Amino acid sequence: MYEATKSEAKWQKKWRESGIYKADLKNPVKPKYYNVTMFPYPSGDKLHVGHWYNYAPVDSWGRYMKLKGFEVFQPMGFDSFGLPAENYAIKTGVHPAETTRANIEKMKEQIRAIGGMFDLDLNLETSSPEYYKWTQWLFLQLYKKGLAYRREAPVNWCPGCMTVLANEQVQEGKCERCKSEVVQKKLRQWFFKITDYSEKLLDYDGLDWPEKTIAMQKHWIGKSEGVEADFRISEDQSKKIRIFTTRFDTIYGTNFVAIAPEHPKLFDYVSDSERAVVEKYVEASKKKSELERQMEGKQKTGVKTGMHAINPMNGEAMPIYVADFVLMYGTGSVMGTPAHDERDFQFAKVMKILAPQVIVAKDGDKYEDDVAEWSDTLHDDGIMVNSGPYTGMKNREALEKMASEMEIAGWGKKIVNYRLRDWLISRQRYWGAPIPIIYCEKCGEVPVPEKDLPVVHPHVKDYVPKGTSPLATVEEFVNVACPKCGGAGKREVDTMDTFVCSSWYFLRYPDAGNSAAAWDKKIVDKWMPVDMYIGGAEHACMHLLYARFIHKVMNDLGFVGSAEPFKRLVHQGTVTKDGAKMSKSKGNVVSPDEFVEKYGSDVFRMYLMFMGPFTEGGDWSDRGITGIARFVDRFWRCMELESDGAEFEVKVHQTVARVTESIEKMNFNTAISALMELTNAAFAKGLNKRQKEMISIVLAPLAPHLAEEVWESLGHGESIFTKSWPKADPKFLVKDVITYGIQVNGKLRGTVDLGKDVEKEEALAAARVVVAKYLTGEAKKEIFVAGKIIGFVV
RNA sequence: GCUCGGGUGGCGAAAUGGUAGACGCGCUGGUCUUAGGAACCAGUUCCGAAAGGAUUGAGAGUUCGAGUCUCUCCUCGAGCACCA
Secondary structure (H helix, E strand, O other): OOHHHHHHHHHHHHHHHHHOOOOOOOOOOOEEEEEEEEOOOOOOOOOOOHHHHHHHHHHHHHHHHHHHHHHHEEEEOOOOOOHHHHHHHHHHOOOHHEEEEEEEHHHHHHHHHHOOEEEOOOOOEEOEEEEEHHHHHHHHHHHHHHOOOEEEEEEEEEEEOOOOEEEHHEOOOEEEOOOOOOOOEEEEEEEOOOOHHHHHHHHOOOOEEEHHHHHHHHHHHOOEEEEEEEEEEOOOOOEEEEEEOOOOHHHHHOOEEEEOOOOOHHHEEEEEHHHHHHHHHHHHHHHHOOOHHHHHOOOOOOOOEEEEOOOOOOOOEEEEEEEEOOOOOOEEEEOOOOHHHHHHHHHHHHHHOOOOOOOOOOOOOOOOOOOOOOOHHHHOOOEEEEHHHOOOOHHHHHHHHHHHHHHHHHHEEEEEEOOOOEOOOEOHHHHHHOOOOEEOOOOOOOOOOHHHOOOOOOOOOOOOOOOOOOOHHHHHHHHEOOOOOOOOOEEEEEEEOOOHHOOOHHHHHHHOOOOOOOOOOHHHHOOOOOOOEEEEEHHHHHHOHHHHHHHHHHOOOOOOOOOOOOOOEEEEEEEEOOOOOOOOOOOOOOOOOOOOOOOOOOHHHHHHHOOOOOOOOOOOOOOOOOHHHHHHHHHHHHHEOOOOHHHHHHHHHHHHHHHHHHOOOOHHHHHHHHHHHHHHOOOOOOOOOOHHHOOOOOOOOOOHHHHHHHHHHOOOOOOHHHHOOOOHHHHHHHEEEEEEEEEEOEEEEEEEEOOOOOOOOHHHHHHHHOOOHHOOOOOOOEEEEOEEEEEEEE
């Protein structure tokens, strides 16, 4: 009888004592493998099924790579600054410095109970001065390069969290964390100039990432190539209005211009007579929240400004409108071409702008002069019509020609636009890394000299968010001498977005104890890039984008040799309970503890992996865990029995091959089922020693404790994880006798067993006998695919 | 609305264009047992007594052969959402 609990405690202790999960970081002899999972934040809640669903496959993968002969580095730290830790502290009334400490210890114990080979002894915690010192250093490097700057801008304000948020943290107009409705505020805040890296971030060359994640990032960066053009104002020929379009080819159909209410120069384009109306409209749209704008959907509103722009192609005067469907990005004003843009069409309908004219016609042979209903078929590429000298050209070619001619004429140029905004990193919250900047009356904005780092995060009693940073209440912190002139200075009191802390932790792991630098380039370049990065898909446009940006900056500054941080990325799926995401508020959190206690960690983690492909997640149900428990039991019994194993030799090698293939594809579920099949076949008779050794090694990534126990029972003193992955002998993988299916007119009508080297004629002859009664009439076609199928068409 | 994924037994799920439903749960029957929610053996897609027939969300297409490829549609999930 295998006693999981006892055995697991024993092996966890042995692994820790022998340091088997430690990698030789400075001088890896074997090829390195850097296996990382997104580090957790200590929140005070226990580990739930979702954590296990993440960490178990990561660990199985790491153990597999270890058995394959790699020096595997599989560290884990804690993302301990940030809102989860702070909110937990607010809830319990205990200072975050204390709760964080306690929670990390608690979580470490729980993570150790999984029996993973995570290296938790590096003590990487983003809230410790040894770590955030270097987060501040990182800030200074960006500052020096002009990539960190402060400006006043309308920003997203979350009234629930009482802080500003980055664009990435606003979802459907609500705070990503607390779901409060986000409002716009104009504030002076710190930004990272991620937009400088828009183009570089679009390069995914050499990355093995899920297509979907790449698509999401690309969409978020939102590159569009278009044209910026100046239109003259007909009321005042000295004035121009600059518009942006991606469809310059449709300009002959343009019959209005629309400008965003927030446009700084809006009133340059408003006539005196319309001034009052426009002011009213601007006021009204300012009051609308992001959410209200979305609620209105495609219902367009706007008012005339009273001025007109001149269409440079045909000289027509077009009315200018102020309309809030135009966003204050890029030029903040657009040309309206109702026939070729649905929004323009909707707006034109509301404003009763008449007779939108088709410019690009499908196929060129049929088009309507006037568009009564907008249809996206009109949007297709095609042949130019109604377009003066360009009529008859292919529209994409016309676009190029028109744009070059315009550039020569000097009233516009081709440009590339991105929707990515700069990363707002200021937070008016307590539990984060202080921004290392001092404001001096004389010298202005002064960066804290690197030798003065860290800017120590002050202890504050009342850290409940009030809308301004709690750090501002600590006078000894705020008042400081200017590092430049020695005069009176005041510290920046905002803290950094926790995503800054998490954007570089994987660079710290290999050299976590370094007190002289953020990391030693030599060591880090040995380990970077991360070979396998596993974590949730929800970070696609946040952490995963920020980390790439920071890494590229560090690469450009010469601090790292690699251009990308994560070579291969895999997202685990989400485990739901009754179809809903597990959350404490819903009260549907499943705790692994009782199952681990009853069945052991091996059974629990295998059960999670057996649910299905781990990238897909699934709905939690404890029905069925007994199946894995039975398997473990049978497996153990199988290993206890001794036989010569002759009859299982083929099966053993096939199982090794199948498990290898499955794990290689990270299909842990089918790896387990292959082992089940073998166990079911052999558990009553047993295997020979060599066979047991092979099988226990291929089981080891999935059930490490059980595998160690078996290995030891086979008389080995050393850990199974010092061994190497077995190779299936190809001679056992080819069956001598193959059962062929026989199809007649595509329907299966029988089977026949044939030798592996059977000739076509012989096979067909044998098959004909089996399905004789279906072979009526004349045979039209006979099919023989070696190793696969025999077919007749009659 | 746009961009991705999915849709296969009562359930979780397998299937390089080649015998659909491996493996597991559950269920049915049996063996062993004072008893068993333990263990083992057998069965289990649906309809049908059987012969046989049907079957991978719906429909069409390509193919000797389609869960798998192509098109149209339905539906569920995720993400983005007036970026011109």
